[in-house]
């Protein structure tokens with residue numbers, strides 16, 4: 243009789259080990275654990291709050307949350323664990339209570355593990371001196387066992403129904419936290435894919451666009467020489483549309499560069515007023531209704547990326563024209579003091595409501611929203627402009643009175659060596 247009991251116990255233990263091996267190493271379960279992106283992540287207050295609360299409410303010296311990897315229990319959060327586990331944040335003892343829980347997919351409640359023949363030889367009991375234990379499995383919404391939320395004590399303990407309920411509630415909170423992390427990580431990944439896609443797509447668009455523009459210009463010259471006015475007008479329109487497309491693709495490429503931290507500046511010394519005048523002259527040619535007035539022509543030397551600064555000026559002026567369809571004037575002012583140079587672009591257009599003003603420098607932000615087609619655009623120009631100015635350690639500002647008009651400005655401090 244005694245022999246039979248012994249046999250059946252060792253059979254039970256073997257079964258227990260087999261089951262642990264089977265469930266812990268299940269590739270789908272391991273993928274779910276990896277998917278949380280929590281393995282080997284640092285200590286986090288939101289998880290620590292829950293383990294601290296578990297120990298406080300249940301009056302246990304130790305509580306922890308584990309995620310079960312193939313060959314270890316990763317301790318995501320803990321309260322009271324002894325060294326070296328507390329610092330190592332992993333338990334490699336085998337079999338562990340946590341492994342038992344996830345392989346049996348149910349809570350494990352032990353009053354005194356030392357007297358339970360199924361658990362009394364577990365390393366936590368023989369090596370760590372654990373006596374009482376209560377652990378709840380953590381499941382993903384689709385039923386994959388990730389790990390456990392558990393409390394333990396060094397003395398025997400009768401766990402009450404209320405205590406188990408509290409632990410179960412805390413385990414649910416842990417799971418909510420894990421799910422939030424998983425969703426956030428997925429969103430981040432999708433954003434990365436989107437950024438990568440924008441990068442690849444704009445790069446692929448750039449090459450055919452450049453050659454289209456080159457062919458158009460060759461044709462423009464040829465047709466101009468032949469004197470065919472009608473065809474030339476068509477070609478000129480085509481060229482203008484290609485330029486717009488080129489700018490849009492350029493903006494997308496710039497955004498990719500900014501996101502990757504690759505927006506490089508090629509600084510040089512140049513005459514800022516001359517640059518502004520050149521841009522105004524150029525933009526005046528295509529402005530059908532607006533006169534662009536340069537009010538102050540003080541000469542200002544600047545040490546900056548001429549092309550990038552020109553891009554900001556162009557963006558300000560083209561916005562001023564675009565968002566003031568009923569006006570006929572845009573004013574550009576340059577003010578240069580001993581310490582800095584400032585450029586302001588004022589329009590008399592639709593203006594921007596106060597609560598939207600701060601957001602105009604955000605990526606993809608458009609006051610009119612996506613569905614509004616009145617003013618075409620991607621919502622990138624001001625984002626890129628603000629990044630360019632930021633990289634020059636300058637200031638960028640928007641002021642506006644809704645319905646009356648806006649003023650966009652930037653200023654850049656003079657480099658001390660500029661005038662030497």
Ligand code: ADP
Nearest residue numbers: 561562565602608609610619620621622623624
């Ligand atoms: P886009 O003009 O392509 O939408 P921008 O980044 O240049 O992108 O501008 C972001 C948003 O700020 C615009 O969609 C517009 O709503 C608002 N905005 C920019 N400039 C002006 C302006 N001069 N007047 C009124 N609104 C403006």
